[in-house]
Amino acid sequence: MEKICQSCGMPMHTTDLMGIDANGYKNEDYCIYCYEEGEFIQDCTMEEMIEHCADFVDEFNKEKTEPITRDQAIALMEAQFPTLKRWR
Numbered sequence: 001m002e003k004i005c006q007s008c009g010m011p012m013h014t015t016d017l018m019g020i021d022a023n024g025y026k027n028e029d030y031c032i033y034c035y036e037e038g039e040f041i042q043d044c045t046m047e048e049m050i051e052h053c054a055d056f057v058d059e060f061n062k063e064k065t066e067p068i069t070r071d072q073a074i075a076l077m078e079a080q081f082p083t084l085k086r087w088r
Contacts, residue, residue: 005031006085007040008053009077029085046087050077 003012006029012018019030022038034041054074061067081087
């Protein structure tokens with residue numbers, strides 16, 4: 001099963017995408033864009049994170065054969081994010 005960031009839902013295909021704990025080790029739960037030196041980079045609500053991630057829908061669509069709209073991406077994140085470790 002592919003690892004996904006438990007904050008933003010981004011797939012972590014390689015260990016290079018894993019965030020870093022305070023002790024300098026890779027963190028398997030959070031990506032480099034959400035987590036650094038043992039802390040979340042952004043102090044935000046789940047709703048703010050969804051809006052932030054929705055800004056990257058064009059980047060997400062580059063890997064897809066069937067692109068989705070920003071509204072579709074938001075709906076998917078609103079369903080997924082409450083299941084992620086950071087937002088439970």
